[in-house]
Amino acid sequence: MNGRDITPAFTARVEAIMRQASQTAIVPRYRSLAESDIIAKAADDVVTVADHESEAILTGLLADLLPQATVVGEEAAFADPAIFERLRDGLCWIVDPLDGTNNFASGKAPFGVLVALADGGETIGGWILDSLTGRFCHALASGGAFIDGERVTARPTTQEPPVAALSTVYLDPEERAKVLKHIAPNYHVVDIPRCAAEQYPRLVLGENDVSVFNRILPWDHAAGVLFLNEAGGRAARLDGSTYRVDDWETRGLIGASTPRLWDELAERLARL
Missing domain, CATH: 3.40.190.80 (D-Maltodextrin-Binding Protein; domain 2)
Known part of the structure; x- marks a missing residue:
């Protein structure tokens, strides 16, 4: 499989899955987390109940979408570092169920969901959802980059200094x-x-x-x-x-x- 094999319909399915996880597990808990919902994960790093629920949703639905791909989720890999070895598999989903958890737990933006699909260690598809604004970015290997369906080209700020x-x-x-x-x-x-x-x-x-x-x-x-x-x-x-x-x-x-x-x-x- 390569980036060109990823069809618009496939990306639409990935987007729907990400939005489902965000709207089900993340957004309803924004600024309403109980103290017990936030757990210290490492120095200057936390995890919340929303991370775990979002990862469960994403892992299950992405596995259904592409059964031949393994899944590496952030929280699963934190609990069992052996899961990192799956990154060397053929097809592998890579899931950040709640990116920007420290922001989310503090009741501020930004935060979102990140999903990538890799093949033999090389990323062939990437999808980025901003949970609050709904902005959806995606890219395919040799297939361009898009924001909300429109192809985009990176541009500098033109400021000096940069x-x-x-x-x-x-x-x-x-x-x-x-x-x-x-x-x-x-x-x-x-x-x-x-x-x-x-x-x-x-x-x-x-x-x-x-x-x-x-x-x-x-x-x-x-x-x-x-x-x-x-x-x-x-x-x-x-x-x-x-x-x-x-x-x-x-x-x-x-x-x-x-x-x-x-x-x-x-x-x-x-x-x-």
Whole structure:
């Protein structure tokens, strides 16, 4: 299977499944979570009852849609790290049932749902739903990028200096200091949304020019990397190599609205 095998009808089914999970498990709980509905997952990270219910819905319905594909859900992989090995299978669904959980648990936007389909470690389809606005982005390998059904091309902000969303959340203190001293002064730095379902569209829609990600777990980035690349921007590893979902331990990823902006930031990071 490849991206060209994914028909509009197939994407419509994926979208319907994602909207069902969002409208059933996520939106009704927005700003109405009980304290017991929020559980500390790791340092500066939480999970909610909405994450688990959304993942159950998505896992079941996506498995029905494409029975030959395995499923890697964020919460299932957190509970059993052996599930990561499924990313090396032939066809594999990758599910972030509630992206931006910290925002959601705090009663603020943005947050959404991310789904990707990979084949042999390469993403062939990606779907991104903003739970509150309903904006739906999708991309197919060699098939273009779309927002609400309309084909899109990534565009820079045209601001000078360029706009950068620099994630330093998972950097150690020394790395963070280097980024703030040597990288940040070259850009107009803005806050990250802490939500990949929002960050990747910002790079396409002319809101941000570049972004740096340190931790690149597959459910956060599989759909967005494909979406940005298919829109004509560039997302790749720090050394320029292609992002693959089956390499989940290597850190570092740059996203940019144009290849030129990607090259400029990569050169600066290489000098650190």
